[in-house]
Amino acid sequence: MPTVRLLTDDELSTEARAVFDDIRATRRTDYVNDFWRALANDPVTLKRTWESIRQVMAPGALDPLVKEMLYVAVSIAHGCEYCVASHTASARAKGMTAEQHMELVAVVGMAAETNRLVTALQVPVDEVFRKPG
Amino acid sequence: MPTVRLLTDDELSTEARAVFDDIRATRRTDYVNDFWRALANDPVTLKRTWESIRQVMAPGALDPLVKEMLYVAVSIAHGCEYCVASHTASARAKGMTAEQHMELVAVVGMAAETNRLVTALQVPVDEVFRKPG
Amino acid sequence: MPTVRLLTDDELSTEARAVFDDIRATRRTDYVNDFWRALANDPVTLKRTWESIRQVMAPGALDPLVKEMLYVAVSIAHGCEYCVASHTASARAKGMTAEQHMELVAVVGMAAETNRLVTALQVPVDEVFRKPG
């Protein structure tokens, strides 16, 4: 149950409507998912978040599928069910195969395990890793 | 300061030594980082962890650099300093450029932000995302 | 589905009943929410937790609405759905407006993003910030 109303198209402010138009044009679909309908209660945050995501997730030095898989990995680590579901769907839409998905999941699990082993053992960072790129 | 001793080569059990030999052969370097020297206090866990990592991080449907970047992303989300430092170094060794690194970091930050927005707004998962692969 | 039974008023121990009486008197409502009905399985923890919350959330140097909003922020960061729902409702009952709610949410999202950027980049604490209050 959301803590705010999920706005229908008829309830959008002018500023929110402009963002929805851009989402639809960019994604080439009329469907706007409920995350944006919740954020539409605050058009300034809606606009900033959409523009930030569009910038961050655009093709660059990393290809969009890799970015989407990184997004899924972080969402798992943060325990966000909605985010895991929606970004796993997005990654599939961008070409992630079932095999790639299961490998991604295995890496996340492995990283979680060794992250906690390291914290438990309080291993100090090796000198050899201390070089800014 | 580690909560266990970081074992030197001279202090390894026979089973731990065999794992270290395999780490050195696989990585083609004599250097064994301190995570393994901490784990060496428990040769069974050392062996299981090393074999699991070798399996999970091997080339497969995802290439090793993508896997390493996923590892970095999860380590950031879990707040593990050692893991961020060591896997960022590993990703660089596998070819991650400075530009790719900064894009990875930006995606992790963006995912963290929207993960928390979704949790705050308690958005239920859209029907359209509810399809197992 | 709870992992323990949610006790009805009829099932309360004498000690738990006394805590429920105090909750009802303090909040001026007969309604006791299910968190307390779960905790009532352990009257000692029930009593300690209620008394601690009452002490911590009382008006002090911070006003109760600010405290309630801090509670919501932490609950989001910890990914606790029940806590986000119940403390968002409490904050509204204490006067949080829709606009204040969305600003709170935006701050939490922003903090999550920069928290992870800092961890990714492993920025050491500036000397200027190292002054105990």
Next chain:
Amino acid sequence: MPTVRLLTDDELSTEARAVFDDIRATRRTDYVNDFWRALANDPVTLKRTWESIRQVMAPGALDPLVKEMLYVAVSIAHGCEYCVASHTASARAKGMTAEQHMELVAVVGMAAETNRLVTALQVPVDEVFRKPG
């Protein structure tokens, strides 16, 4: 030890320099903290992050000190040492008293405790809390 170089003023790109100028003008100080010097390796992310923070943290329905305290609370929950240190310092600069600081800390601790109690007991959300604002 940062995973990227902390850029000095002499090393900034033109775009990064413009952001630093804006940080200095907005904050009325010549000092630019190391978070921004790390982000300056990616001028696009630097600019987006700075502009987002400036928007989110500006006076609005919540006053800037409340926002800063929310930022501290989230940073504690995420375990980000740099963020706790820098935003605690910022909150003090905006007027947070020692007494307010300790009350903030107590609320965060209390929320952490009940967040985990709720998760342990898997309490379902009461019907009465299920009302979008």
Next chain:
Amino acid sequence: MPTVRLLTDDELSTEARAVFDDIRATRRTDYVNDFWRALANDPVTLKRTWESIRQVMAPGALDPLVKEMLYVAVSIAHGCEYCVASHTASARAKGMTAEQHMELVAVVGMAAETNRLVTALQVPVDEVFRKPG
């Protein structure tokens, strides 16, 4: 809603079937819970995970009930609903009493509180605690 299909016995690969046979034999029950049916989409990860769990959770220096309670504690801290439900059930099957359960829950809550207090106050580790075992 799972992000992968939960495989029925008829859909298992030969390798996955062998793991299921081992789960059934080890646990002396025909019931295989859905975690394994999800993992069965990746027989290699299924096999590695099952064998790792069997090794880690076997009687050793710690008895199996203590291990199961540690598992519950970590699952609470990570906010994993499925894991809390299933491992709480397992702990009960291994003899955890209602009273032990509530004490476990209280310890987890208390640890969460002081963990966050320490992070908020950035207390440096006392010299006396800095001794590897």
Next chain:
Amino acid sequence: MPTVRLLTDDELSTEARAVFDDIRATRRTDYVNDFWRALANDPVTLKRTWESIRQVMAPGALDPLVKEMLYVAVSIAHGCEYCVASHTASARAKGMTAEQHMELVAVVGMAAETNRLVTALQVPVDEVFRKPG
């Protein structure tokens, strides 16, 4: 670097001094670790936290060493370095052997891994686990 001053014995308020006296008497040592010296800035929180810990960690249905190990497990999952160091030391003082320590660490790592696998795969809770104790 702490965000508050670590109070020396000479700087304690009367109320804080009484708590320190109780800590010393209960633990039968003159040494009071820095967590309490930080909390002493807020004598009310100091007193409440100490009394809560003493209650929660007392022998009960679970023995004190098991409770201490649960505390360590949660501290690892929350990534609190101070807490891992201090509670690992406490567990040793209560009799935790090196072998028990390494088994605890292995369980925490394993739980972290399967917690994240479950979240990634969004496995719904089996009907069989849905029984309050």
